[in-house]
Amino acid sequence: MGASCLHILSVFSMFLVFSVPWAAADLRVDTFLQCLSYREHPSYPISGAIYTPDNSSFSDVLYSYIRNRRFMTSTTPKPLGQSYVSNNPFVILDLFNLRSITFDDATETAWVQAGATLGELYHAIAEKSKTLAFPAGVCLTLGTGGHFSGGGYGNLMRKYGLSVDNIVDAHLVDVGGRILDRNSMGEDLFWAIRGGGGASFGVILQWKIKLVPIPEVVTYFKVGRTLEEGATDVVHRWIKVAHKLPEELFIRAQPQVVQVGDQKTVNVSFIALFLGSAQELKPLMERDFPELGLKPEDLKETSWIETTLLFADFPSGTPTTVLLNRTRTPIYFKFKSDYVRKNIKKEDLTLIWKKMIELEKVFVQVESIWEKNESDSRVCNSIPTQIRSQIQNPVPSDLVRGWRRGQQPLRGPGLTYKPEFMGGSTSRTISEDWLE
Ligand SMILES: Cc1cc2nc3c(=O)[nH]c(=O)nc-3n(C[C@H](O)[C@H](O)[C@H](O)COP(=O)(O)OP(=O)(O)OC[C@H]3O[C@@H](n4cnc5c(N)ncnc54)[C@H](O)[C@@H]3O)c2cc1C
Structure with missing residues (x-):
């Protein structure tokens, strides 16, 4: 050594x-x-x-x-x-002391030490440039060590794939104490640590990432529809169109139980990032997803860095220095992710709402994984993540994450759902068996 x-x-x-x-x-x-x-x-x-x-x-x-x-x-x-x-x-x-991030302007790459959090990475990129970003998760306290080695999906994935699609080199200490880079570790090991989980192979010291171009002004929206406002139809339509929308547009659907008057109902938030202006997004939404009924005042033009805060539920205008904060008030929950490869039927949505209202403290996130044909270089075994193996065929694939506080499995007529604590990167790749 x-x-x-x-x-x-x-x-x-x-x-x-x-x-x-x-x-x-x-x-x-x-x-x-x-x-x-x-x-x-x-x-x-x-x-x-x-x-x-x-x-x-x-x-x-x-x-x-x-x-x-x-x-x-x-x-x-x-x-x-x-x-x-x-x-x-x-x-x-x-690895918390290993958190430096150094940029190479000429190649638009950066070495990111494995103890850096996503928040620290996003903050460093924004300090450097208004037109560069990196595709990774929305949860800002995740460590780049574990997150990248598991794949890393987030709201830029429809355009740029997973984090690991944009990693070009890495330094790893192997079991013999040697520090290896991509050349000396060889392509097999480099393939394995980008999705196969880093800890099985050594200690990753740092990743070399390729930054991706983004417009200086992007558009964000978050609008909610309750069941009474037709949320079921809107979600059903969204499931059908989400994967066909331009890859610059990412929309997450997030159903949650809310109290309206003396009645509990489900409110579905649609949270979106569009890599373009509001003027470009408006006609696109009117053409492809008019059921959402977006109004001009729903569209917020902002910077990519501010959207990282908005997606993490910080109020608009929060200083970007909160990205450097490694500790947040703990919220305890369990979650589980699955890939749904067939459209969820309207009657199944109704069952899900019913069960959610019964349980109350639960919310779900549904995200559309990009649809690509097999000639796309990102599809096939270029990286060892489970998401990738699920999208080898060009079919829509929605990633469903259920979150719940408490220990009991979520069960009901037409619905078996067993929440477990799992990272998104370690999800089982079963399809639709949560809707048994
Ligand atoms: C609240 C929350 C939100 C999440 N959101 C997303 C999301 O939006 N997108 C997504 O893709 N995933 C998401 N995940 C899953 C997350 O990416 C994984 O849990 C990831 O493993 C976390 O990595 P970590 O380094 O923070 O955690 P750790 O628990 O520290 O590490 C996880 C695993 O990676 C190994 N590891 C960590 N660092 C290294 C290293 N330097 N070298 C070798 N092995 C290492 C550890 O040994 C461990 O096995 C989320 C998880 C949580 C808890």
């Missing part, structure tokens, strides 16, 4: 977590720490970055990072991050 790698180790925080009693694990810890110290470079001491349960701040540091309420029970082995758990002893590398 070279000096550069040792330096990298010293900027990680390392948590040693054992599911066996701590005393019994002592020996293993000692051996592990001894092994690390053999590799230590005097200029970059690693000891200060290691937290074992013997360290007085172990619990404080650990709990401050836990995002999954299940991991807060005293009996659960404590991992960090958002998506994983293990019953075997394990080490956690906290």
